[in-house]
Amino acid sequence: MASADWSERTKLLVTVAVALAANLGVWGFAYKVHGDWKIEEKKLQNVRKAANDLAAQNAKKPEFEAELTAKKREFETKEKKLPNDHHRDDFMEKLAEYAQQTNMDNLLPDPPQYSLPVTVPGIENPQNFTRDLWKLRSSGDFKSICIFLNTLEEKHKHFLNIENVQINTANSGMNFTGKKHDISFAIETYRYVPDKP
Secondary structure: OHHHHHHHHHHHHHHHHHHHHHHHHHHHHHHHHHHHHHHHHHHHHHHHHHHHHHHHHHHOHHHHHHHHHHHHHHHHHHHHHOOOHHHHHHHHHHHHHHHHHOOOEEEEEOOOEEEEOOOOOOOOOHHHEEEEEEEEEEEEOHHHHHHHHHHHHHHOOOOOEEEEEEEEOOOOOOOOOOOOEEEEEEEEEEEEOOOOO
């Protein structure tokens, strides 16, 4: 009978041990599943956040398209202000016209220098731009010189840069109103050169 009790006790111990092992296994598995679920939930939250960010950016698409359209128009407007070869060829005629309108005399150009490299800092893709340079001499009274330079700056429809202005007065003393002075200056313009296909 003692061996029968022992076997009943052994059965009970084995059953408890198996139940305990099974519970520990279930709890261990549940703990692992819970950890995996937390990792997957974090991944899902990251995917949802990325999806929401993309949706927010997509909602801004009309705003970005409007900004791109505005930038394209701005570029086209600025590009139109850069002279092309045709405008370059007519430039001396325009200068002579401005000189005549402002009573400047003897507008004498040195040979122009075309298609010089652009070395202006801040210009992206300088190979897409070229520089033309005119060096000129003329004469006029101080008022005519000022009006001529102002006319060049304000009325000429293309970008230009007036440099190295030197006015040589007739003498070092007092100059009477209307006295002619010699002036020399340089005009620089830029042209856009599109990429060749």
